[in-house]
Amino acid sequence: MAGSIAKRPDGRWRARYRDDTGRELARHFARKVDAVAWLDEVTSTLHAGTYVNPRAGRVTFQEFYDSWAPRQLWVPSTRANADLAVGSVGFGDLPMKAIRRSHIETWVKAMSAKWAPTTIKTRFVIVRSVFRAAVADRVISADPTVGVALPRRRKVEAAMRIPTVEQVGRLLAHADSTRVSTRHGFRAYVALCAFAGLRKGEAAGVQVGDIDFGLRQLTVSRQLQRDGPTFAARLPKYGSERIVHLPDDLVDMLRLHVERFLPEEPPSDAWLFTVGDGPMYDNDIDWRWRATRTSAGLPHVRLHDLRHFYASGLIAAGCDVVTVQRALGHSSATTTLNTYSHLWPTAEDRTRRAASGLMRQALRSTSPGAQSTRLLK
Template sequence: MAGSVAKRKDGKWRARYRDDAGKEHSRHFARKVDAQRWLDEVATSQLTGSYVDPAAGRMTFRQFYADWSARQLWVPATRQNAELATRSVPFAETPMKAIRRSHVEAWVMQLSGELAASTIKTRFVVVRSVFRAAVADRVIAADPSTGVVLPRRRRVDAAMRIPTIEDVGRLLSHADSARVSTRKGFRAYVALCAFAGLRMGEAAGAQIGDIDFLRRQLTVTRQLQRDGSTFAVRPPKYGSERVVYLADELVEILSEHVRRHVVSGGPDRWLFMVGEQPMYDNAITWRWRATRQSAGLPKVRLHDLRHFYASGLIASGCDVVTVQRALGHANATTTLNTYSHLWPTAEDRTRKAAGGLMREALKASQGSEPQRNSRSLQ
């Protein structure tokens, strides 16, 4: 870095340097020692790779996000979440270099009175990604979101609601309405969520050709999402493309559903229809609400059926990788973070093993006659 300190006619000292791009920067100081110290700090930052162009941080948070987000390879749902998060910040029009940790903390505090802790974390992660990208691009020297404390989330095991077998049985029995115009055929949809673990959009996106009735398996390759006043066909969540192995009873339900409700069309025919369109979003939501209300289970969410499926796999002895693949999680860490409390602990396994040993010993003791003390016979 080429730099120099020179005295001006007005008595002040001018420190200046040229950056790697050849652009000149300068500042004025009352004392020469201050000018030289500033120049040394700039030189050090350039040597250590932490140098930031003073002009770069003048762009606002909104301007930087607009430029950065345009280059991101996001699926539409991810982009929508990012837009929602960045629109909620009160420092959108603040220059990037002027944003402090206190700004981010005030934003989090504001959200804590409006949203759940999990939603706040989702939005925070997006905003933090923006700041980290700005640091990587040398727009700012440090990430102002570092060290910000988020509201505590409820423990997964406390927040998760898992329907019982009796609950799911009641939901299945109330899913199909006797009224022609309402919920006919919805029972198969509920069964697909409860016994194959599909998400709402994945079940909505199922087509006849996705089901291999001979091999008893379903291929998940798409999901339906709301797009304005209509729907959009999109890939499942990242890493969620998968083959789900179906129980014989579920295959029978799906076969009967196709026979009764899918009267024509090829393999690309939607499995669940409302008129000539696939059933999606609000059409599913109000049918589900009517079903759970009729079943007397108003607090059960549709996503709880996915937890029901996962808990059943775990209770049957399936390992982490098996559950991960069945649910379409991108990695086993996600599965463990969500369902680790359902797997038997070391204490559970110890008690089970000791109980098995004890049962065998007690069984053997029932067939053995107690030996008498030889001295008592004399």
């Protein structure tokens, strides 16, 4: 939109323009050349569609977040994590236009003294999304998080802990403690995580009707999450609804679990794992798992490690990337590769095996026994 420059009686130069809403804004300069440069810059952003009203950036970071967050399609746990991330910044009361990259770097530095790199990245991504939304809303012209370095994370292969077969066996043996009645039935839960790769909330959300004992299949269609003082059933993480093909031994274990711990002929919507009148979830699972691994003498094993155990077993058996992706419910094969690529045989491994096979064949064909056999023929 066109602007104008005029000299005022006091000798200063007034540059004015109308923004994309039709409102007139002006600024005064001691020199005409400065007024021209500023007006050229403003009008260029107006024509390019990148104009930002200078008054918009006066809103503080916290105020912008408070108005933006309720519009996001988040489940309660995501909103809770976002609130934690935003609450940890030291610039919440600063105007958006006053926040610089140095503020972000100071915040990241402070977090690095307390939190693991993965936690820092999670919080950083949330805060970055707030600034990106502000740029998209033309509250600020640039995202101050661009270029900020985060603490280096350990390589996946170094950070991942995969239990051995013997360790998983010990966990199963101690999951159904005969001395602790409240852990009765937990063995089937552990088995679902270890031999079907279910996440914590997915295993908690299994209902009797999800299991097809004839086809030996399990439909993963929900997960249980804490929602205030109770629970909520939601779609699995990243919409990873799927059908898991169960091994025969796991099918038998689940059948025995239903017969022993559920009422006779339970309805299809009956929870597979219960505590009192409701499903077992969140803290109910956590303390049972801690008790199980302590009893098994494996206090370092995390529940999610059983999912890694399942994935590593599929890969060791020769399953391809897509098969593993579907079994785990990953959103894409890229996610599977980013997590487990180090478990697949490398090109060097395949080359050695192929060359080894060729060499064995060649040696057998030239052995004295092979030559005498050909002469007799």
